[in-house]
Amino acid sequence: MAIEAAHYVIATGSAPWAPSIDGLAEAGYLTSATAMELDRLPASLIVVGGNAVGLEQAQLFARLGVQVNVVEALERLAPFEEPEVSAVIEDVFHSEGIAVHTGATVTTVRRDKGGYTLTAAHAGEATELRAEKLLVATGRRPVTDGLGLEAVGVKTGERGEIVVDAHLRTCNERIWAAGDVTEHPQLVYVAGAHGTLVADNALDGAGRTLDYHHLPRVTFTSPAIAAAGLTDAQAVARGYACDCRVLPLEYVPRALVNRDTRGLIKLVAEAGTGRLLGTHVIAEGAGDVIATAVYALANAMTVQQMADLWCPYLTMAEGLKLVAQTYTRDVAKLSCCAS
Ligand SMILES: Cc1cc2nc3c(=O)[nH]c(=O)nc-3n(C[C@H](O)[C@H](O)[C@H](O)COP(=O)(O)OP(=O)(O)OC[C@H]3O[C@@H](n4cnc5c(N)ncnc54)[C@H](O)[C@@H]3O)c2cc1C
Numbered sequence: 001m002a003i004e005a006a007h008y009v010i011a012t013g014s015a016p017w018a019p020s021i022d023g024l025a026e027a028g029y030l031t032s033a034t035a036m037e038l039d040r041l042p043a044s045l046i047v048v049g050g051n052a053v054g055l056e057q058a059q060l061f062a063r064l065g066v067q068v069n070v071v072e073a074l075e076r077l078a079p080f081e082e083p084e085v086s087a088v089i090e091d092v093f094h095s096e097g098i099a100v101h102t103g104a105t106v107t108t109v110r111r112d113k114g115g116y117t118l119t120a121a122h123a124g125e126a127t128e129l130r131a132e133k134l135l136v137a138t139g140r141r142p143v144t145d146g147l148g149l150e151a152v153g154v155k156t157g158e159r160g161e162i163v164v165d166a167h168l169r170t171c172n173e174r175i176w177a178a179g180d181v182t183e184h185p186q187l188v189y190v191a192g193a194h195g196t197l198v199a200d201n202a203l204d205g206a207g208r209t210l211d212y213h214h215l216p217r218v219t220f221t222s223p224a225i226a227a228a229g230l231t232d233a234q235a236v237a238r239g240y241a242c243d244c245r246v247l248p249l250e251y252v253p254r255a256l257v258n259r260d261t262r263g264l265i266k267l268v269a270e271a272g273t274g275r276l277l278g279t280h281v282i283a284e285g286a287g288d289v290i291a292t293a294v295y296a297l298a299n300a301m302t303v304q305q306m307a308d309l310w311c312p313y314l315t316m317a318e319g320l321k322l323v324a325q326t327y328t329r330d331v332a333k334l335s336c337c338a339s
Contacts, residue, residue, distance in 0.1 A: 007174050007202040010154070010162055011195070012147065014140035014180035027111035030135040032057060041066055044131035046118055048106055050077040052219040054137035055089065059221050061135075062098045069099040069129050071120050076102050078219065082231055082266050082280045084246055089221060089282060092262055101127065109134065142181040157183060166209040167201045168194055176202055185215060214297040218287040223263045226290035229278030229297045232268050241271040245303075247323035249283055251331050254316045260284055265319045267303060274302035274327065285316040292317045303327045 016031040018024060030038075032053045043066065047058040050072030062068040070093065072079065076086035077093065077100060093100050104120040104127065111117075115132040142161045149156060154170045154177075155163040162170055162177040169176055176198045179191030193210055200206035216228040235242045249255035249263045263286070268278035279293035296306055306324035311317060322331050 007176060009195075009198050009202070010144075010147070010149075010170070010175065010177045010181055011179050011191070012143040012181050013191075014186055015143050016136070017139050017141040018136045019138055021106050021109055023109040023111075024106075024136070027109045027116060027134070029109075029116075030133055032135070032137055035061075035133075035135050038133075042115075042132035043067060044115070045069070045133045045135060046071060046116060046129055046131040047135045047137060048118075049137035049139070050074075050100070050102065051079065051137070051139075052217075052225075054135075055219055055221050055225075057135060057137060058098055059093070059096065062093075062096055067097075067131070069101065069131060071101045071104050071106055071118070071129070073105045074102065078225055080231075081225055081227060084264055084266055085225055085227075085280055085282045088223070088263055089225060092221070092223065101129070140180065140186060144181060159183075167207060168198050169201070184212065185217070187215070187217065190215070214294050216287075216290045216294050218290065220287075223260070223282050223284050224286040225282050226286035227278070227280045228290050228294050229276070230268055231278055231280065232266075235268050235270075235277045240277060242277070243269050243271040243274070243327070245269075245323050245326045247319060247326055247331070249319070251322055252283075252316065252319040254285075254314050254318060255283065257314060258284060265289070265323045267320075267323050269303045269327070274304050276301055276303060276306065279320070281319075283316055283319070289317050289320060292320055296320075 035057055041064055045061050045066050045068050047054045047070045050070050058068050058070045077089050078086045090100055104122040106118050106120050108119040116134040118129045120127045141159050144156050144160045153172045154175055157163055161183040162181050164170055164177050164182050168178060178194035178198050180186045184190050197208050200208050214228050219225040232242055232244050246264055246266045249261040255261045263283035266280040269276055276296050281289045303324040311321040325331050
């Protein structure tokens with residue numbers, strides 16, 4: 001069937017990607033999608049990958065009673081978040097009985113009747129792990145194979161992503177791309193924004209672009225992890241002199257009332273001006289807190305302005321005001337709320 005149009009949008013998304021590991025392809029493994037289709041819980045599970053998808057699914061299975069091991073090649077869980085955030089989620093995982101192996105690279109995978117045996121190299125030592133099931137959550141790659149893109153002059157990059165300009169137009173002026181199939185962050189709200197942008201640009205010649213600077217991200221663990229803007233290290237790499245503050249949730253009334261003070265809020269600000277550069281949260285409801293921080297970031301607010309604004313008592317977002325106040329006062333001495 002041939003369908004012709006004035007413009008075309010490629011929105012074929014992404015698919016799970018696994019690194020080349022000896023024996024992995026032959027052994028077979030679960031992905032984030034097939035793991036949700038199991039009709040019986042395994043007794044044990046190894047999750048390879050300690051970023052958003054791996055963390056969410058590791059905790060889900062552990063809470064269902066599965067013995068879970070997480071193996072992450074980088075030095076910490078949630079490796080692209082602030083180190084303080086990684087430390088909290090590692091503590092949470094330990095307290096829930098999830099075994100964490102960081103700085104561990106899986107080198108071989110073998111499967112027999114009883115399940116999987118993995119070998120992981122850690123600091124020159126080989127560790128062997130066994131489990132009934134194996135879930136590989138090491139990222140996703142754009143789906144472009146078999147589309148015949150070369151024939152119409154649409155270029156792809158190293159990871160298979162479709163090369164687009166800021167208007168999401170490909171190298172063929174009548175073909176556009178949106179969502180995970182591009183190089184942009186793999187988030188549903190990015191894909192949605194791309195869809196409307198492409199419609200405006202392709203059909204109305206709007207010439208619209210998107211600003212990704214304050215794009216928030218949330219990992220739905222419990223407590224959840226959320227961030228927007230720069231990390232401390234990213235800010236320093238861009239030449240900022242940073243002034244950062246970390247507020248443990250023991251100082252946030254909502255967390256005390258929840259009887260769950262696992263977590264923290266970290267602000268990254270420019271030294272001297274106090275302009276907010278990044279916000280990092282690990283807390284129940286972190287996604288709602290970060291939505292507030294996006295407004296502050298997008299409006300170039302200073303920590304002083306954040307400290308002076310109204311914020312309702314007994315909300316987790318009040319933690320943002322409290323951490324902003326730590327720049328000038330000792331919040332441990334406040335009588336009740338962030339006033
Ligand atoms: C486990 C998991 C959890 C996630 N959690 C979140 C979250 O909490 N928040 C968030 O914002 N994002 C989350 N994401 C990411 C989010 O799902 C993606 O960013 C979003 O779905 C991308 O939308 P898309 O339209 O680009 O691609 P997709 O949603 O992948 O849609 C692409 C569609 O194209 C179809 N297709 C592919 N090839 C062809 C072809 N040749 N012909 C016809 N159809 C084709 C596919 O079948 C698919 O239906 C998560 C992803 C995963 C895997």
